Amino acid sequence: MADTENVSGVEIQLDNVTKRYPGSREPAVRDVTMTIPAGKIVILVGPSGCGKTTTMRMINRLIEPSSGTITIGGEDALxxxxxxxxxxxxxxxxxxxxxxxxxxxxxxSVVPGLLGWERGRINDRVDEMMDLVGLDPAQYRDRxxxxxSGGQQQRVGVARALAADPPVLLMDEPFGAVDPITRGNLQDELLRLQTDLRKTIVFVTHDFDEAVKLGDKIAVLGDQSTIQQYDTPEAILANPANDMVAGFVGAGASLKQLTLLRVRDVDYEDIALTAPADESPATLRQRMIEQNRTYALVLDQRRRPLRWVHVRALSTASSLTGAGTPVGDSVSTQSTLHDALEAILAEGGHAVVTGTRGEYVGMIDITTVTDTIKQLREEHEAGSAAS
Amino acid sequence: MSSTTKPQGFSTESGSRRADRIRLLAQPAAVVVLVGAVLVWAFTRNNDAIEAESINAGVLLTKTGEHLLITAVVAAIVTGIAVPLGVLLTRSWARPVAPLFIAIANIGQAAPALGVLVLFFLWTEWEGLWCAALPIAFYSLLPVLRNTITGIESVDPALVDAGRGIGMSSSGVLFRIELPLAVPLVLAGLRTALVLAVGTATLAFFVNGGGLGELVDTGYKLNRVPVLVVGAVLAVGLALIVDWIGAVLEEYLGPKGLA
Structure with missing residues (x-):
């Protein structure tokens, strides 16, 4: 495998690229200039017929640009x-x-074959690529x-595209024809692959949620492939550049934003009163009365959350292991805020946050979530006002 | 007129594998039984001198051989002309002239075979094998030409796009993707053309091309029914066998992975 520290992708630069078909007055793609940074996933997203596929197909010249220049890794593609x-x-x-x-x-094997690799090297590469996309070579090689299945075919499609280890990968709605669950899995797989491979990926879709999930940057395209906004998913969600982008982002921008943020990125607080499971109910009750608390969180020896106990339950309880109610949904610091919100709603206003080993690290509640969203919007508004 | 011969292989209406296997064996078996019975009858009856002139192993083998030769030459000409021509006509630069060639091939098939044969003879004043084979080939050209064009045009454009997109040249896409995927339709067309050719080869004797038609003609003109029957039955048997060979080819030469 390639060194994971190295970005194997290269930069793609489009300068004033226009595609005009003979016989039509308006160009299909008008004067697009954009830089696709090396090793990043850039999503071209826009309504049907906006020219996003045409723009992508000009990069590998399945469609020849009428004017403008395209450079890939500093080389003039034209x-x-x-x-x-x-x-x-x-x-x-x-x-x-x-x-x-x-x-x-x-x-x-098609592309390695076209490049004239020798038989043995191609065979090794086929096995390597099949492992990479999660298909057992022994079982699937000769099928x-x-x-x-549709999902397996799509994996083979990705393996074929990556077989000759190209620095750049163009993907034209590759997961458009599979069911939502398989699509989710394939998206996760692509992100996993990308953390190792660090290719420059240009990905066309009309599904904004897919764009948010996969993109390092998203280019929202309007008619004739004109760039309406080209920014990170966070920035587009927090502050759509115009009505067209806002319409495309659609309802639920705040909810989509929550899928981009992790619990570790927000200020959760260590506000619960905690007690080890072997503490006697009487001493805990004493502490709770002193600190004026109604609930305490019982932890096991490794500080993992076990139960919530109410101060009144302690007067009759013989030990902390049986008192109160078990902790339901908890969230880890790795969870998205979207998952955290789900847990908060299920738990009635707040949820326990656990660390990497499952230990208690704090609490998150609904105001933490709303404050984060508010803060993000203010940051992006200030940022775009300044620029 | 614009309908295309569909690849059939051995599939019957019911489509069951069992029916396919039965036909695979039944068709040649039926031919052997039919032809065998007629030959036994023809050779064991009391033939007069005129009948014996035709009904003997040497003559029958020669005529069958001539008939097969015409068919083989026609098949070679048809494949050699119709497949490359069909491929050329599917290239984007040739699309505008494709209807012209289809029209010419249509005329070839619509005109009566005997008429084409005789006109060709009068025009060239040739006779024998080539005078028979060329007009019959012209007559049988259409199914292969049309099926080659349809076969290539029915290849999913996404596959051509994928092929070009990953760096195959246009001829690479043609020879590795388009043609192999068109093979079932081309073979179906070839099978139809062969059956047409075997049938029309019975007319070859008009231009001195030989073949089983000569036996039929002799039997008719000299009023010798056994000779006529033997010639006709052999021609029918040959047509069924050629059709069967076509089916076997369709079954085993098509690209794998499509079923």
Missing amino acids: RLNADTLRRKVGYAIQQAGLFPHFTVAQNI FPRQL
């Missing part, structure tokens, strides 16, 4: 032989586009695409 260029740019499409008369292994 000067290269188109076939040579495409062998260095991975390409994955909706419904995978696998060749039905090729086996899984043959499909993955035909028809014999795979």
Whole structure:
């Protein structure tokens, strides 16, 4: 495997790129200039027919730009032989586009074969790629695409696109045709792959939620592929640049924002009164009365939350292990604020936050969540006002 | 007229594998029984001198051989012309002229085979094998040409896009993706063309091309029913066998992974 510290992707630069089809007055893509940073996932998102796919297909010259320049890793893409260029740019499409008369292994071998790799190296690479996308080579190598599920076909599609280790990967709605659960899994897989591979990925979708989940940066495109806003998902959600972007972000922007934030990023507080499970109910009751608390959190020896006890229950309880009610949903510092909100709602106003080993670290409540959202909006508004 | 011959293989209406297997064996078996019975009858009856002139192993083998040769030559010409022509006509730069070639091939098939044969003979003044094979090939061209075009055009454009997108050249896409996926339709067209060719090869004797038609003609003109029957039954048997071979080819030469 490649050194995980290294970004294997390269920067893509589009300068004043326009595509004009003969016979139509308006260009399909008008004067697009954007920089796609090396090793990042950039999502092109926009309504159907806005030219996002056309823009992407100009990068590997399946569509030739009418004017403008495109450089990939500093090299002028328009000067290269188109076939040579495409062998260095991975390409994955909706419904995978696998060749039905090729086996899984043959499909993955196509680009290494075109590049003239020798047989043994190709075979090793096929196994490596199948492992990478989570398909057992022994079981699936010689199957035909028809014999795979939609999700498995899509994995093979990604493996084929990555087989020759291209620095750049273009993905055209690759998960558009699979069911929502499989799509979620494939998205998670892609993010996992990307943490190791660090390719430059250009990803086209019309699904804004997918864009938020996958993108390091999102370009919201309007008619003729004009860039309405090009920023991080957080910034777009917090502060849409115009009505078109706001409309596309849609209702529930705040909820979507919660999926981007982790509990560790917000100020949760250590406000609960805690007690070890072996403390006697009488001494705990004494402490609670002194501190004027009605509830205490009972922890086990490794400080993991066990139960909530009410001060009145302690007068009759013989030990803390049986008193009160068990702790229901808790959230870890790794959880998204979206999951935290779910736990807060289920637990009635606040939820226990646990650390990496499951130990109690604090409490999070609904005001923490609302304050965070408010603060983010103010930051992004201040940021865009300043720029 | 614009309908396309669908790849059938051995699938029957019911589509069951069992029916397929039965047909795989039944068709040649039926031919062997039919032809065998007729030959036994023809050879064991009291043939007069004129009948014996035709009903003997040497003549029957020669005529069957001539008939097969015409068919093979026609198949070669049709494959050699119709498949490359069909491929060319699907290239984007040739699309505008495709209807012209389809129209010419349509004329070839719509005109009576005997008419085409005789006109070709009058025009070239050739005779024999080539004078028979060329017009019959023209007559059988259409199914292969049309199926090649349809076969290539019915390849999912997303596959062509994927092929180009990962760096295959346009000829790479043609030879590795488009043509292999068009093979079932091309073979179905070829099978139809072969059956047409075997049938029309019975007319080859008009231009001195030989074949089983000559037996039929002899039997008719000299009023010798056994000769006529033997010629006709052999022609029918040959057509069924050629059709069967076509089915076997469709079954085993098509690309894997599509079923």
